[in-house]
Amino acid sequence: MKKTGESVAAFIAGVTPAKRQRDAxxxxxxxxxxxxxxxxxxxxIVGFGACHYRYPTGTEGDMPVAAFAPRKQATTVYLMDTxxxxxxxxxxxxxxxGVGCLYIKDLExxxxDVLRDMIAADxxxxxxxxxxxxxITLLD
Structure with missing residues (x-):
């Protein structure tokens, strides 16, 4: 996964439906x-911070340290292990x-506070x- 350099504000402005845009x-x-x-x-995916990961299997890559994605059906919050x-x-x-995903249909x-604690703990x-x-190796 790589950073795209695209505008987060522009991305969020294009999110639908309106509830998902609000949640984003x-x-x-x-x-x-x-x-x-x-x-x-x-x-x-909207990410915060960056790291390089390597699994014992040899699979590796870069990813954000904390992240979420506003999908049509739900907001996906990425966690290490739900x-x-x-x-x-x-x-x-x-x-x-899912194993590393938390799906929330309505953030309201x-x-x-519980969501904040979970994300902060991860x-x-x-x-x-x-x-x-x-x-995990932090990149920035």
């Missing part, structure tokens, strides 16, 4: 607050999960090098 603007503010970094476009957030997920509100329907894990068998 909220996520930019939230992640900017948590990370202290400015958003950058990684394709259709399973590590069992207690928080129970308190979050309506959502779905979830507990913003961000700290990466900064602290607590990423299990995945080797």
């Amino acid at each position: 603007a909220t996520m930019v503010s939230l992640m900017r607050e948590i990370t202290g970094r400015e958003p950058e476009m990684w394709g259709t 399973g590590a957030h069992g207690d928080e997920l129970a308190k979050l509100g309506p959502h779905d999960t 329907a979830v507990d913003a 961000y700290r894990r990466v900064l602290d090098g607590d990423t299990g068998s995945v080797e």
Whole structure:
């Protein structure tokens, strides 16, 4: 995955439906607050910070340290491992999960403090090098 250099503001302005656009603007503010970094476009993903990852299998690449993507069906929040957030997920509100993805259909329907804590915990894990068998090198 690579940074595209495209405008985050222009990307968000083109997000549909309107609820997803509203949620995307909220996520930019939230992640900017948590990370202290400015958003950058990684394709259709809005990312904060950058790192290089390497799995024990040899698969490697670059990715944002914290990220989300406003998709038509839901806002996707990328996490290291959603399973590590069992207690928080129970308190979050309506959502779905994948191994490293949290899907939120309406950001106003979830507990913003719980979401903030989950994203901040994942961000700290990466900064602290607590990423299990995945080797992470911060790029900026």
